[in-house]
Amino acid sequence: xxxxxxxxxxxxxxxxxxxxxxxxxxxxxxxxxxxxxxxxxxxxxxxxxxxxxxxxxxxxxxxxxxxxxxxxxxxxxxxxxxxxxxxxxxxxxxxxxxxxxxxxxxxxxxxxxx
Amino acid sequence: xxxxxxxxxxxxxxxxxxxxxxxxxxxxxxxxxxxxxxxxxxxxxxxxxxxxxxxxxxxxxxxxxxxxxxxxxxxxxxxxxxxxxxxxxxxxxxxxxxxxxxxxxxxxxxxxxxxxx
Numbered sequence: 001x002x003x004x005x006x007x008x009x010x011x012x013x014x015x016x017x018x019x020x021x022x023x024x025x026x027x028x029x030x031x032x033x034x035x036x037x038x039x040x041x042x043x044x045x046x047x048x049x050x051x052x053x054x055x056x057x058x059x060x061x062x063x064x065x066x067x068x069x070x071x072x073x074x075x076x077x078x079x080x081x082x083x084x085x086x087x088x089x090x091x092x093x094x095x096x097x098x099x100x101x102x103x104x105x106x107x108x109x110x111x112x113x114x
Numbered sequence: 115x116x117x118x119x120x121x122x123x124x125x126x127x128x129x130x131x132x133x134x135x136x137x138x139x140x141x142x143x144x145x146x147x148x149x150x151x152x153x154x155x156x157x158x159x160x161x162x163x164x165x166x167x168x169x170x171x172x173x174x175x176x177x178x179x180x181x182x183x184x185x186x187x188x189x190x191x192x193x194x195x196x197x198x199x200x201x202x203x204x205x206x207x208x209x210x211x212x213x214x215x216x217x218x219x220x221x222x223x224x225x226x227x228x229x230x231x
Contacts, residue, residue: 004157031217042118042203042221043158050216058218090157100217101148101207105157 002026006091006106013081013113021076021109023091030096032074033058033103034066036087043090049074081113117141118206120222127229133191135225137204140185144206148219149178149189152201161202162189194229201226 004025013019023032030051035043045058049068063085065077074093078085088110092103119138127133135149145166150158164171164178164187171178177190191198205219 033217035221040223042116042120042223043205043219044221045218048216048218056216059220092157094217099146099163101146101205101219102160102163103150103158103217103219105159107155107157 004091004093004104004106006089006109008109009107010110011112013078013111015082015113017081018077018079019081019111020078021089021091021111023074023076023093023106024072025074025091025093025104026072027093027095027104028071029093029104030071031094031100032068033092033094034064034074034076035090035092036060037090037108038087046076046089083113085111086113087111115140116223117144118204118220118222120202120204120225122225123223124226124228127194127227129196129229129231130193133189133194133198133227133229135189135191135202135204135227137187137189137222138185139187139206139220141206141208141220142185143208144220145209146207147178147180147187148205148207149176150203150205150221152203152224158203191227194227196229196231199227199229 033048034046047066052071148163149161152158
């Protein structure tokens with residue numbers, strides 16, 4: 001039972017490079033989220049999606065884009081990476097029914113931007 | 115402006131004793147609170163939650179207390195075990211009227227709990 005899978009697990013970028021982080025969930029969840037975790041800051045919401053084909057901005061959306069073309073996948077893109085985007089990125093999902101706050105998280109992507 | 119704060123970066127406890135992790139919030143609109151547990155190299159996992167209409171919720175060794183007037187919640191682990199050593203995040207959610215909160219959470223900074231054998 002895979003749950004929420006994130007790829008890649010680690011990545012090093014140079015300033016200005018672009019990349020896409022992939023999140024896949026096999027639980028048929030409607031809601032998906034991208035968070036970033038920085039030391040001393042907790043987790044902060046970047047973007048989220050309430051269903052296939054929909055996306056919305058979270059607390060810290062600048063510099064990121066997302067797409068949800070398929071229900072099971074949620075992609076996070078960095079068009080021109082900056083050192084401030086060095087962070088650990090977590091994808092999460094939650095079902096439509098019940099409390100949506102009980103999120104299921106992936107194991108994270110460690111991204112370093114030099 | 116940090117709306118959810120965990121002021122203790124770390125806590126060390128002896129096995130078998132009680133662990134108390136604290137969390138304060140400033141937004142009175144929050145009405146649902148959760149604790150997540152995170153091991154190294156893994157994502158956070160849901161541990162326990164409490165609605166603002168309650169002041170206590172228990173699940174086995176874990177109890178969460180909510181003091182709305184003080185805007186404070188705490189997680190008690192009794193008895194503490196070495197396997198409880200992890201980072202604990204508290205999180206809060208605004209009202210879920212009509213599903214509009216969409217599960218968006220505001221997290222605290224986390225507290226590293228170490229339980230010594």
